[in-house]
Amino acid sequence: MISKRTVLLAFAALGLVGATECGHAQAWPSRMVKFIAPFAAGGTSDTLGRIAAEHLRARLQQQFYVENRVGAGGMIGSHEVAVAEPDGYTFVISGIASHVIAPAFSRKPPYDGLRDFTHVAYLGGPPVVLVAHPSLRAHSFKDFLDLARRTPEGLNYVSSGVGTHGFLFAEDMARREHFKLTHVPYKGSNPAMLDLIAGHVKIGAMAWSSAVEQIRAGNVQALGVSSQNRLAGFPDVPTFKEIGYPDLVAATWFSLSGPAKLPSEISHRLNAAVVDVMQEPEVQKQLAQDGIEIKSLTPEEFTKFVEAETARWAPVAKAIGPLEGD
Numbered sequence: 001m002i003s004k005r006t007v008l009l010a011f012a013a014l015g016l017v018g019a020t021e022c023g024h025a026q027a028w029p030s031r032m033v034k035f036i037a038p039f040a041a042g043g044t045s046d047t048l049g050r051i052a053a054e055h056l057r058a059r060l061q062q063q064f065y066v067e068n069r070v071g072a073g074g075m076i077g078s079h080e081v082a083v084a085e086p087d088g089y090t091f092v093i094s095g096i097a098s099h100v101i102a103p104a105f106s107r108k109p110p111y112d113g114l115r116d117f118t119h120v121a122y123l124g125g126p127p128v129v130l131v132a133h134p135s136l137r138a139h140s141f142k143d144f145l146d147l148a149r150r151t152p153e154g155l156n157y158v159s160s161g162v163g164t165h166g167f168l169f170a171e172d173m174a175r176r177e178h179f180k181l182t183h184v185p186y187k188g189s190n191p192a193m194l195d196l197i198a199g200h201v202k203i204g205a206m207a208w209s210s211a212v213e214q215i216r217a218g219n220v221q222a223l224g225v226s227s228q229n230r231l232a233g234f235p236d237v238p239t240f241k242e243i244g245y246p247d248l249v250a251a252t253w254f255s256l257s258g259p260a261k262l263p264s265e266i267s268h269r270l271n272a273a274v275v276d277v278m279q280e281p282e283v284q285k286q287l288a289q290d291g292i293e294i295k296s297l298t299p300e301e302f303t304k305f306v307e308a309e310t311a312r313w314a315p316v317a318k319a320i321g322p323l324e325g326d
Helices: 004-027 044-060 072-082 096-105 141-149 165-177 189-197 208-217 264-278 281-288 299-320
Strands: 033-037 064-068 090-095 117-124 128-132 155-158 181-184 203-207 221-225 254-259
Touching: 033 044, 033 072, 044 064, 044 090, 044 117, 044 208, 044 254, 044 264, 044 281, 072 090, 072 096, 072 117, 072 254, 090 096, 090 117, 096 165, 096 299, 117 264, 117 299, 128 141, 128 165, 128 208, 141 165, 141 221, 155 189, 165 181, 165 203, 165 299, 189 203, 189 208, 203 208, 208 221, 254 264, 264 281, 264 299
Parallel strands: 033 064, 033 090, 155 181, 155 203
Antiparallel strands: 090 254, 117 254, 128 203, 128 221
16 A cells, blocks of 8 residues: 555655756756758858847847758758757757658658657748749740740759759649759759859749849849739739739748757747747848748747648648659
8 A cells, every 4th residue: 555655755756857847947048059950051041040049149148059951851950850859959940841841752751840849939931932044035934834835855943952842832833834844953042043143054943032132133033922912122023823823822931940848938938039039120121121921929829830831731742752762
């Protein structure tokens, strides 16, 4: 028979464990916090992560830094976080590419984009844009479509990487319209854009924020954008919705996610700090220039958002088929 003293000691032990966990959460962050950017430096993922890290240093009185771990459509860096200790010191700059699209393309994804992570905070998301090098002589989406249909061997195009949102858009468009595209993969938007503006490849599908400076400079021409409405400052760039694709209204969103079983206290504290950072006027002004939309979501709301995005886009990726060599 269990004695009263044994029961009391058991409850005391449980209380001690609870108090210890609470104490760890309250003390967080007590050392440097790492954000893994699973795409190349200079891209939207990297940029948003660095903006957040810079402002969080002051708000939470601790060092936050970004480390780039690229490859496999963001899955290499993301997997590192999926298997990390859920102690609040390792996060991934997650997003639709690494947590929805790339796993859906893969025959054997190294993680589940929902189950293996704690989704903490939405950072922001630019629309996808289809751009053309001026030498292609495609001055509208119709010109591009006509040219693609007349090119049975297929047009080459670049994106920020295999399994990214731009990649999905381009492949889905080719599948719908029955023409061929040949993907030229890069590990990030910067190297892809460099080859595009050099004319080595004539078409690009990528986040608006990765292409906007070259669009402004006239080095590439925007043929269509996935925003709900035409973007401020670019009244001549039509939306895919206007062109005839009402379901192609979407953002290449990026976010912060930690390992599964991250303590709720840490998740909510980081979320509150990120929401405050993204509402700062200087941050909003900086992001608005790149067409990046901000959403203020709690961890619970953001998790439901990721679930909805997975339900929407994973079937599209699976319909295109698994990646070669996967």
